[in-house]
Amino acid sequence: MNDDRRPAGAFKEELTPEQLLKVIFEFTAKIATADRLESVLILMADMGREMIVADRCAVWLIDEERRELFTVVAHGGGEIRIPYGSGLVGTAISEDQSIIIDDAYEDPRHNSDNDKRTGYRTKAIMTIPFRNNEGRVIGAYQAVNKLTESGVFSDKDMEYLSLAASYSGKSLEAFMLREEIVETQREIIFSMGEIGESRSKETGSHVRRVAQYSYWLALGLGMSEREAALLRDASPMHDIGKVAIPDAILHKPGALTDEEFDQIKGHTLIGHQLLRHSKRELLRAASIVALEHHEKWDGSGYPQRLKGEEIHIYGRITAVADVFDALGSARAYKQAWELDRILALFEAERGRHFDPRVVDSLIAQLPRILEIRDQEAEV
Template identity: 55%
Template sequence: MSNGRFKEKLESDELLEIIFDYAAEITLEHNLDRLLILMANMGRDMTVAERCILWLYDERTDELWAKVAHSMDEVRIPSKAGLAGYVFQTTKPLVIEDAYEDERFRSDVDVKTGYRTKSVMVIPLINKQNKILGVYQVINKLTEEEVFTEQDVKYLSLASSYTAQALEAVLMNIEMEEAQKEIIFKMGEIGEVRSKETGNHVKRVAEYAKLLAIKAGLSEEEADLIRVASPMHDIGKVAIPDAILNKPGRLSKEEYTAIQAHSNIGYDLLKNSNRSILQGAAVIAKQHHERWDGRGYPDGLSGEDIHLYGRIVSVVDVFDALASDRPYKKAWSINRIITHFTKEKGKQFDPVLIDLFLKHLDGFLAIKEQYDDH
């Protein structure tokens, strides 16, 4: 580093080493967050910059968003805004010595973070079909010249054209996963609609389940699996006759036994899938009516013999049932629900999960309000 302040320019062999090292990692990465980090780090290191922001285009909102900006949280801007928006619209690279002398520059991010943007280079990220996916924005050249060069534009454009293919593959996989999740939610709604439930019941239980899973110490990834799997918890109801499912009065012993069968029916529908989401859904379908004290169904499991997924969905499914209007009852007050959960702690429900639920009740009530039936 010159004068103890600047970094040296990269030699050709150093640049190639950076490109090959990152390209090897990028082509093997299937997680979007980690991939964006790698691609942003590659842009920063290749150009000897202080920061690199990789903006991606969101067609649904017509925005550019940066999941990864070094030392910053996610940022979203209109697709026509700022230097990034200009390059996205024109698909032409842009090199600027001092951003504050360019009227297209948006300084609000600097103001928010206390950062000072000076030199900037922005290049389009384009796939093999010549479609623009987003833009690379590298900030503050750290060599003595402090200005990005045409060579920087050339090299980063070349490297980004290779990595765009890996990015597109991951984005396509995410779209497929989202489609699968949507199908699962819709299938879950089928079971609920037949028993006069609303689609929002499925959404609420899913969000409650994810929140409780996180509070119970599960990873974000596993909590999201529970969120996606939980809508299938009552899918077995598709095989229960309407006359029993929607009977307004008390069920006979035979009718109650028929209702209980939905747990095993749901499990049998899902158990043979090799997809982790549907495997989780199978466990939840079978075990969400088990009780901590062993008096539940279908297998009379107790305590930690009941899978954590089943214990989590048991709590949140009952909460939503009590907190919502049903054809046969009005919604309970929150105080009445708290009293019931406190009474059933260690009986119907896992005591640790009940403590966590009550401790973070405000979060569950916020979800209830967000997905209210009215």
């Protein structure tokens, strides 16, 4: 088994104070803007590794429900799970103590299973628990194999990684709180979307399907996963303005008068006004969807008769998702259309009602969209 001896030229130097500050500023700025837990953990692990010149660094978290410790970041590996309290990291977390050892294989607490599985030789290890704002241990940093000539971690390394751990614990708690707030926003938006749809006898399944269709259409257009997810979470509010339309008009069995149809069309402006003043990105996106999902590519839509790319991409995507689902869904007043008939309509309206690129994305993403339609079928 490799004992990790390196030729002199392969060793790295300790960071200078200036280099250390640069690493800290660079990574804390990136962590502050990360939008996924996995990204936050990767950045934290990378920051710790560079600060103390280690070969690998992992950020371990506690899975309270399963009574396990897990890391989604292990340089050179994937997710690892171990029973709570096992191994060096388990000891550090359960006993709330920092640990430095020069050779893991001389310490009976070291769990060598992962080394056996991967062929990696763990030697020097440093493990430091981190806490949330209430002082409760929520995880630990673990650095493996010092890359300088000494080959072991020092008290200075402990000081530096403790600094990273203190920052990381607070950042993780803030991130998780932010995620909880966003998830609450999503639930509220979805519930409000269901209310808007129920006013016109649509269903919660329709809202879920339109949300998922919008997400995949956006990805098919080359939008980032983050923006596609934002649209997915905002699209359920597209008909929220219908809460202000009288039932007598929404549920009128016969043809609408011009005046009544104008009132129906007003739901786009009402929804926009309800949401437009929010400072939350999600609600601002929802206000755009509410306002523009009935605009048409050729300028004949409402409420602003926008044309082509004057229509926000969110509105263009939601229009396709909404119409596709409406046509394929059975209602008391109509039968569901067959798929061939729906696709023929989109081909006919490509460049008239709908953005041609979004229609192309619909065709490209059709297998995924049909799978969603089956999964979210109405009972």
